[in-house]
Amino acid sequence: MIRRQFLKSSLGVTAAVAASSCGSQDRRVKLTIGADADPAVDILKDDFLPLFEKDTGIRAEWVEADYSGWLQKALNDGETKAGAFDIYVMDDLWVPQFAGSGYLANLDELGFQVDGDFVPSALDLGYWPPKIGLRQPGIDIRAKPVLYSLPLISDVQLLFYRRDIYTAGAPETWNDVLRMARQKSDPSKRRYGWVTRGVKGNPIMNSFFVLLHDFGGDVFGEHWKVVCNSPQAVEALEFYLSLLAYEPQGVAEFDSDQEGETLLQGNAFAATMWTGWCHQINDPAKSRVVGEIDFAVPPKKVNRVAKLGLFMAGIAASAPHKPEAMEFLRWVSRPDIQIRYARAGGMPYKLSAFKDEEARARFPYLGAALEALTVGVASPRISDWSKVEDILGTELNKALLEKGNAKQHLDAATAEATAFLKNAGYYAE
Amino acid sequence: MRNRLLYWALLAPTALFALAMTVLPLVYSLRASLQEFRLGRPPAFVGLQNFQALLHDSSFHSSLGTTLIYTIFATGIEFLLGLGLALLLKEEFPFLKVIRSSLIIPMVIAPIVVGIIWRLLYSADVGLLSFAVQALTGKSFSVLSDTALALPALILVDIWEWTPFMFLILLAGIQSLPQEPFEAARVDGASPWNIFVNLTLPMLRPVIAVAVLIRALDAFTVFDQVFVLTQGGPGTATEVATLMIYKTAFRFSQFGYGAAMAVAVLVLVACFSAAVTRAFKGSV
Numbered sequence: 001m002i003r004r005q006f007l008k009s010s011l012g013v014t015a016a017v018a019a020s021s022c023g024s025q026d027r028r029v030k031l032t033i034g035a036d037a038d039p040a041v042d043i044l045k046d047d048f049l050p051l052f053e054k055d056t057g058i059r060a061e062w063v064e065a066d067y068s069g070w071l072q073k074a075l076n077d078g079e080t081k082a083g084a085f086d087i088y089v090m091d092d093l094w095v096p097q098f099a100g101s102g103y104l105a106n107l108d109e110l111g112f113q114v115d116g117d118f119v120p121s122a123l124d125l126g127y128w129p130p131k132i133g134l135r136q137p138g139i140d141i142r143a144k145p146v147l148y149s150l151p152l153i154s155d156v157q158l159l160f161y162r163r164d165i166y167t168a169g170a171p172e173t174w175n176d177v178l179r180m181a182r183q184k185s186d187p188s189k190r191r192y193g194w195v196t197r198g199v200k201g202n203p204i205m206n207s208f209f210v211l212l213h214d215f216g217g218d219v220f221g222e223h224w225k226v227v228c229n230s231p232q233a234v235e236a237l238e239f240y241l242s243l244l245a246y247e248p249q250g251v252a253e254f255d256s257d258q259e260g261e262t263l264l265q266g267n268a269f270a271a272t273m274w275t276g277w278c279h280q281i282n283d284p285a286k287s288r289v290v291g292e293i294d295f296a297v298p299p300k301k302v303n304r305v306a307k308l309g310l311f312m313a314g315i316a317a318s319a320p321h322k323p324e325a326m327e328f329l330r331w332v333s334r335p336d337i338q339i340r341y342a343r344a345g346g347m348p349y350k351l352s353a354f355k356d357e358e359a360r361a362r363f364p365y366l367g368a369a370l371e372a373l374t375v376g377v378a379s380p381r382i383s384d385w386s387k388v389e390d391i392l393g394t395e396l397n398k399a400l401l402e403k404g405n406a407k408q409h410l411d412a413a414t415a416e417a418t419a420f421l422k423n424a425g426y427y428a429e
Numbered sequence: 430m431r432n433r434l435l436y437w438a439l440l441a442p443t444a445l446f447a448l449a450m451t452v453l454p455l456v457y458s459l460r461a462s463l464q465e466f467r468l469g470r471p472p473a474f475v476g477l478q479n480f481q482a483l484l485h486d487s488s489f490h491s492s493l494g495t496t497l498i499y500t501i502f503a504t505g506i507e508f509l510l511g512l513g514l515a516l517l518l519k520e521e522f523p524f525l526k527v528i529r530s531s532l533i534i535p536m537v538i539a540p541i542v543v544g545i546i547w548r549l550l551y552s553a554d555v556g557l558l559s560f561a562v563q564a565l566t567g568k569s570f571s572v573l574s575d576t577a578l579a580l581p582a583l584i585l586v587d588i589w590e591w592t593p594f595m596f597l598i599l600l601a602g603i604q605s606l607p608q609e610p611f612e613a614a615r616v617d618g619a620s621p622w623n624i625f626v627n628l629t630l631p632m633l634r635p636v637i638a639v640a641v642l643i644r645a646l647d648a649f650t651v652f653d654q655v656f657v658l659t660q661g662g663p664g665t666a667t668e669v670a671t672l673m674i675y676k677t678a679f680r681f682s683q684f685g686y687g688a689a690m691a692v693a694v695l696v697l698v699a700c701f702s703a704a705v706t707r708a709f710k711g712s713v
Binding site: 250 | 559570571573575576656659660661662663665676680682
């Protein structure tokens with residue numbers, strides 16, 4: 001009897017130890033999340049990652065590098081299938097490259113269930129091939145879009161404007177911006193009506209993209225025809241150049257850090273900037289214009305649009321811990337977490353979080369951000385966009401330096417981009 | 430026979446390591462340069478097509494021209510300044526050690542940090558340089574957004590950082606020269622200029638060759654400062670070859686074409702090295 005009892009209890013203890021060790025083994029894994037070192041991810045990284053670890057018992061390591069360095073690392077990991085990262089945090093324009101190259105795991109197959117609470121424009125960016133718009137050569141027009149990544153931070157360009165200057169509220173049109181700049185700029189006192197990013201390539205394109213679409217222009221027409229020298233595009237660029245007279249000297253070398261600093265130091269009245277800056281505007285340690293900046297969807301000309309530039313999260317195809325990575329995505333997408341995230345000053349991607357009264361009371365920019373996301377336009381969904389963007393961005397930068405010749409530079413950009421796309425097989429012979 | 434086996438066995442780890450670290454990446458790059466290798470599409474062998482495209486790529490030619498200008502001016506000025514400093518500081522005098530030590534500070538700073546320091550100095554809105562020019566002339570001044578000034582500004586950074594390298598090598602060379610020929614020349618009444626031209630320079634030839642070769646190769650592959658300071662702008666004024674290779678491969682995801690550019694630059698650099706070595710034959 002004693003022997004039997006001993007055997008029973010021994011078996012029980014052994015089973016319990018085995019079960020607990022299996023469980024703790026699962027929890028002992030370390031999730032590796034790679035990301036670009038951007039202030040926009042700070043709240044998620046510093047406040048919510050520890051919360052995820054506490055909630056789930058899964059350890060998570062956040063590995064960051066500068067934008068280019070991180071892109072290089074992620075591409076390398078994707079190409080070699082090294083499995084150094086479980087989750088890639090990507091600029092949304094990387095999704096076509098990464099998903100098209102097989103670097104990302106299919107989230108549909110991994111069992112992620114999409115609900116109706118996602119901001120539609122944000123969720124759409126995670127699909128490949130794209131749900132709407134043109135498809136690059138080699139992609140079957142009938143191919144079903146597959147979910148490869150989820151939004152992680154809803155970054156979108158808003159109009160940041162000084163409420164003491166724009167006393168009647170946000171400028172409705174671009175002409176309102178120009179008029180106010182003319183009236184109130186005083187370069188001798190470092191008071192500028194506008195500030196922009198002028199560095200060639202992606203920075204200047206991000207600034208011009210909104211104007212281009214607002215003026216009714218676009219980069220591509222039907223069948224990938226480059227139309228960035230259309231009359232609307234030329235008008236948009238001429239308007240962009242007309243604002244130069246009311247901007248700081250040397251904006252041709254301004255990237256988003258200098259643009260943001262100009263606004264934060266109270267030297268500019270308005271700018272279109274990423275929502276990642278919203279939090280810093282009201283931080284007394286960084287800003288001289290605490291409480292003086294308001295936010296709105298960029299003004300209108302023909303259209304009213306905002307540029308989308310979301311941080312997306314995809315599970316690496318070679319991820320060693322796919323179930324845990326999926327658990328992270330499910331956890332961060334939970335409505336209660338999204339609401340907490342919004343209340344902490346983060347930029348959520350769930351409608352319920354944007355509409356949360358407490359979050360909106362604390363961070364009024366959430367309303368403008370949701371509106372901007374609704375009318376948001378993303379970079380064209382092709383893996384060759386970076387090259388096209390560089391071509392356009394270089395010519396825009398030249399026009400900015402010459403303070404003119406808009407048509408000439410847009411013609412040059414159109415010709416070069418067309419030649420590149422032709423060579424890359426975008427046009428049928 | 431046993432000795433021979435032991436010899437190969439001891440050599441093998443190092444040889445394999447060297448093979449893995451140098452030859453294999455080179456072979457991989459060569460293979461990639463013969464492929465149409467873009468993200469989203471499977472690599473396909475295209476023979477010399479990428480190199481043919483390079484022959485007609487005006488942007489690449491322009492970047493090579495910019496790199497050449499950068500290399501010639503940076504190396505040339507660094508050599509002249511380095512030689513001048515070496516001649517000036519070869520004799521013993523008070524505080525010599527302090528001066529020599531402080532001269533090499535720029536060289537020990539990481540290039541990326543050098544880029545950041547100079548970006549702050551050149552900055553149009555908060556930069557010391559633009560502030561000084563504005564205070565003196567009343568006009569605003571922006572170096573990095575001026576197509577005529579951006580490249581000289583980058584060359585200046587290189588000169589600031591690497592002149593100490595030239596100085597150190599040339600100083601070591603000057604100090605190692607035998608003194609007898611100089612004493613004999615002085616006894617014969619040769620002027621300092623004659624001594625410099627007819628004795629110092631010829632005797633320094635091997636040292637000069639090595640210093641110029643090392644600096645020129647380094648300047649030809651400059652990347653960090655350009656990346657931090659200008660990103661190749663304004664326009665394409667500072668678009669050097671290495672930046673173009675980097676962008677082509679890692680931003681535009683055209684790995685095959687980027688690899689072809691890298692191979693082309695490698696061949697040019699190898700030809701340049703061979704030419705310098707031949708020019709200084711017997712010295713190097």
